[in-house]
Amino acid sequence: MKITVIGTGYVGLVSGVCFSELGNEVICVDKIGAKIEQLQRGEVPIYEPGLQPLITANQDRGNLNFTTDLNLSVKQSDIIIIAVGTPSLPNGQADLSYIELAAQEIGQAMNSYKIIVTKSTVPVGTNEKIKDTISRHTQEAFDIASVPEFLREGTAIQDTMNPDRIIIGTDSKRAEEVLTQLHQPLTDNIIATDIRSAEMIKYASNAFLATKISFINEIANICEKVGADVTKVAHGMGYDKRIGSSFLKAGIGYGGSCFPKDTQALIQIAGQMDYDFKLLKSVVEVNRDQRLNIIRMLESLMGDLAGKMVGIWGLAFKPETDDVRDSPAFEIISELLKRGARVKAYDPVATENFKMQYGDDGIVYCKSAREAAWQADALCILTEWNEFQQISLPDIESWLKSPYLIDGRNIHDEEQLAETQLVYYSIGRPGMNKGVREHAPVLLL
Structure with a gap:
């Protein structure tokens, strides 16, 4: 099948690449020229394990192309997938401006029957608005469908190629049959429903x-x-x-x-x-509030945090991604700096993204886990990267100035801890919390 995917973020890029891997002819479209040029060179603008080899392989086969030309891409395709961002507005509502613009441009480019698929996460009723917008700009026949994604960053390829289920929301039998055929190589668990239910799912x-x-x-x-x-x-x-x-x-x-x-x-x-x-x-x-447990424990252990050096391991919101959007590290580091603490931070892949969003004020960005922990008054583990789990607790103890280790992801076990004099706090494991009751009895009452 000939497919255009509009948007090359996590959802759009991974979806487009995986559909090309299935043998479809895929064009991925984005307005950001620098990103498209990067993808055309076979480079990946996001950190996602396994994605880069698939891009290169399918470019070589001729199944996958990248362009900024939405008009031509729509004309050349039978299925148009909308995968643009729907960020939050200040009031918490989804910003649908990118959806509206994509629908308008699709309508203007239409030259024959198309199936318009929304993969972006949108409020209930949005696909009906997409249909109205496209209709105002074309006389061509088309159908719309909601096919929400359920991929996880860090395992996006696996989730796309081996989904638990595929939801197809449409009022068109023709569109349902085509989209079922498109997704059948992935799973037999294909659920057809109305559009509003698909949006709500x-x-x-x-x-x-x-x-x-x-x-x-x-x-x-x-x-x-x-x-x-x-x-x-x-x-x-x-x-x-x-x-x-x-x-x-x-x-x-x-x-x-x-x-x-x-x-x-x-x-x-x-x-x-x-x-x-x-x-x-x-x-x-x-x-x-859960994020602030880290701050409360640090204050209970060390008192006033002003002037204290706190090491941070992990800036991404989860391992195997460089995505820092709404990462707990933002709020935790902000609270530390408000209290006058100094911060040294390290992440295997997300440091540059974090620095672009947060800046340099009050943070020393380190090139290794050891550097971030070295001579720190306390160390906080905020992301459960394998790299951190492989570092021994005796090594961590030898690097720290003071023996305080706050494990926000419960990555360490009791056997390792017994070999050290660390004061160790983890989440919901009081039997593992070594030395904490002696140092912070009030918090644990």
């Missing part, structure tokens, strides 16, 4: 996963009070098929480009319908 799925994360973090906070181990609690819960084990890992909360944006958008969608989504508001509040 995406928001509901992300909101539920965010709820699981906030729930297990609340359980972790209770575990610290009652002396239970949240990792064992989550393990026991996960065997229940009604609950499942995924997204039950306690820590410092979720971040990234999807969960924060989509939870806020769904709250706004509900509010526009005069419905107060109390549960999801609590999920957001819990997630925001």
Whole structure:
């Protein structure tokens, strides 16, 4: 099939590359000329394991092309996939300006029947607005469909090529049959539904996963009070098929480009319908507060943080990505600097992205984990990179000026800890927290 993908962010680029890997003729379009030139050279503007070799292979086969010419791309394709950004507005609503512009330009370029597919995460009813916009700019026949994505950054190729399910929302039997054929090489779990339900499935799925994360973090906070181990609690819960084990890992909360944006958008969608989504508001509040546990523990252990040097390991919101959007590191580092602390930070791949968004004020960006920990008064682990897990606790102890290690992702175990004199705090594992009760008894009451 001949496909145009509009937008070369995570969703658009990965989707386009994977469709080309299936043998389709794919054109990826973006307005940013520098990004297109980079992709044409076979270079990848995002860090995503496995993506670069697929780009090169499919460019060589002639299945994959990159251009800024949306008009020509639409004319040459049968399926047009909209995968542009829908960032949050200040009030939490999704910004649909890029969607509106893409729909307008598609309509102006139409020269025959097309299937217009929305992969961008959009509020319920948006596809109907897309249809209206395109109709105002063309007399050609077309159908619209909502096919939401469920990929995870860091495992985006695997998620796209081996999806749990494909949701196809459309009121056109013709479009449904074509899109089913397109996705059948990926999975037999193809669910056809109406457009509004497909739009809602995406928001509901992300909101539920965010709820699981906030729930297990609340359980972790209770575990610290009652002396239970949240990792064992989550393990026991996960065997229940009604609950499942995924997204039950306690820590410092979720971040990234999807969960924060989509939870806020769904709250706004509900509010526009005069419905107060109390549960999801609590999920957001819990997630925001969970990040501050790091600050509270540091202050309990060391008192006034003014002048203290704090090492930070991890700036990306999760491992295997350079995405720092709404990373917990932003808020944690901001709070440290407000309290007069000095910060040394290191991330294997996300440092430049973090620096572009945050700047240099008060932060020393380091080139290695050792440099960030060296002679620090405390070290905080904010992202569970494999690199950090492979560094021994005795080595960390030898690098630090003071023995305080705050493990915001629970990456270390008791056996390693026993070999050190570190004062160690993790999330929801009071039995693992070595020396913390002696140094910070008030916080743990």
